[in-house]
Amino acid sequence: MEFKFSDREELLRKTVRDYAEKEIPPYMEAMEETGEFPVELLKGMGQMGILGVITAPEYGGAGMGALARIVVLEELGRVCPAIPMAIQVHHMCTYALSTWGNEEQKKKYLPPLCKGETMGVVAVTEPSGGSDVGGMQTTAKLDGDKYILNGRKCFITNSHHADTWVVIARTGEGGKGLSAFIVENDFPGAKAGRKENKVGLRGANTGELAFNNCEVPKENLLGNEGDGMTTAIQDIVQCGRPGMAAVALGILNGVLEQAVKFAGERTLYGKSISKLQAIQWHIADIYADLEISRLLTYRVGWMIDQKINCAAESALAKQFACEAAARSARKAIEIHGSYGIMHEYAVQRLLRDAVVTIPAGGTAEIAKLVMFRQALSMFGL
Numbered sequence: 001m002e003f004k005f006s007d008r009e010e011l012l013r014k015t016v017r018d019y020a021e022k023e024i025p026p027y028m029e030a031m032e033e034t035g036e037f038p039v040e041l042l043k044g045m046g047q048m049g050i051l052g053v054i055t056a057p058e059y060g061g062a063g064m065g066a067l068a069r070i071v072v073l074e075e076l077g078r079v080c081p082a083i084p085m086a087i088q089v090h091h092m093c094t095y096a097l098s099t100w101g102n103e104e105q106k107k108k109y110l111p112p113l114c115k116g117e118t119m120g121v122v123a124v125t126e127p128s129g130g131s132d133v134g135g136m137q138t139t140a141k142l143d144g145d146k147y148i149l150n151g152r153k154c155f156i157t158n159s160h161h162a163d164t165w166v167v168i169a170r171t172g173e174g175g176k177g178l179s180a181f182i183v184e185n186d187f188p189g190a191k192a193g194r195k196e197n198k199v200g201l202r203g204a205n206t207g208e209l210a211f212n213n214c215e216v217p218k219e220n221l222l223g224n225e226g227d228g229m230t231t232a233i234q235d236i237v238q239c240g241r242p243g244m245a246a247v248a249l250g251i252l253n254g255v256l257e258q259a260v261k262f263a264g265e266r267t268l269y270g271k272s273i274s275k276l277q278a279i280q281w282h283i284a285d286i287y288a289d290l291e292i293s294r295l296l297t298y299r300v301g302w303m304i305d306q307k308i309n310c311a312a313e314s315a316l317a318k319q320f321a322c323e324a325a326a327r328s329a330r331k332a333i334e335i336h337g338s339y340g341i342m343h344e345y346a347v348q349r350l351l352r353d354a355v356v357t358i359p360a361g362g363t364a365e366i367a368k369l370v371m372f373r374q375a376l377s378m379f380g381l
């Protein structure tokens with residue numbers, strides 16, 4: 001087993017780091033205030049290959065893999081975690097189209113998504129409960145050459161900025177009665193609804209998508225009727241959970257940097273607080289959380305690239321990294337004393353951002369359920 005990135009991945013990391021440090025900070029204050037994603041950044045990210053990192057070159061992508069995607073998201077998140085939150089859901093949309101789309105759908109929708117001319121969403125969650133995917137109520141009824149969609153999706157990332165929506169809706173009974181559709185935001189009856197006002201990851205817009213007799217051409221069915229549950233679950237396993245773990249890695253990088261910097265600068269008793277053993281232990285714990293989360297998350301990226309089944313590893317990386325980010329951000333706040341809860345210091349934002357990663361992409365309890373099943377299977381149960 002080799003723990004080494006390829007030269008191409010190392011170059012990608014450096015290029016994205018340089019880009020993120022230069023281009024993102026001017027937008028961060030407004031993102032916090034308005035809760036809006038800076039769509040002006042999309043074209044530049046498109047040119048750099050960030051948006052199409054996992055899309056094949058024939059559809060305008062960079063043709064790199066899941067591990068490269070994690071590197072991209074981590075580096076963006078080091079500077080501002082809300083940016084990779086939005087981009088990781090955009091990738092979920094490109095992943096769904098690449099995996100289940102027919103040639104015509106891929107040629108139509110993927111190039112503009114990769115260039116940053118359009119933005120994508122994947123809409124699964126409904127007010128009736130995100131964990132219970134099989135219980136969703138949005139319906140899609142075939143009527144001549146159109147499907148008519150009715151219902152409401154909630155907590156959808158990029159809701160108010162996205163043009164291309166991959167929507168899961170009910171075409172029949174039970175878990176096998178779900179299907180995926182490509183909906184354009186200006187199809188009749190499609191509308192972005194309420195905007196959420198989140199405590200963290202504020203610059204990644206979250207809100208509702210409403211379907212009121214929404215007319216979707218029959219050819220916009222994505223995959224086969226009845227495959228919607230597989231589309232939703234596979235997209236979450238292969239893209240959503242690793243993506244959220246990578247957002248958490250970005251947060252952990254930021255947390256460690258802020259903790260080390262503050263501990264080095266703050267003087268008590270005539271010396272830096274980094275000389276106090278209690279502070280050193282806090283920093284060591286944050287470092288351990290970052291490194292363990294990295295190993296788990298990079299492993300999932302590698303497994304996806306090797307086409308190895310990784311449902312449990314994906315759930316583990318997501319659940320561990322997101323909780324580690326929240327735990328470590330709290331420790332960094334303690335290192336800061338009361339400065340840590342002041343708006344001028346980044347650690348309070350990083351804690352708010354980390355808390356928001358925990359339910360996004362599936363809750364910790366659902367991730368543990370996946371891990372529990374894997375643990376039983378190790379003993380043939």
Ligand SMILES: Cc1cc2nc3c(=O)[nH]c(=O)nc-3n(C[C@H](O)[C@H](O)[C@H](O)COP(=O)(O)OP(=O)(O)OC[C@H]3O[C@@H](n4cnc5c(N)ncnc54)[C@H](O)[C@@H]3O)c2cc1C
Nearest residue numbers: 122123124125129130131155156157360361362363365366
């Ligand atoms: C920032 C953010 C972005 C998001 N982006 C998207 C998006 O782009 N697209 C999308 O479709 N969704 C998105 N979501 C929704 C997210 O996936 C759901 O919120 C999540 O799946 C949980 O669903 P819920 O909020 O309805 O909680 P519920 O499903 O109602 O869960 C409530 C509680 O019950 C627990 N629970 C549920 N079932 C079980 C069980 N079987 N065993 C044990 N405990 C259980 C849960 O863990 C939780 O603690 C986003 C959420 C956030 C916060």
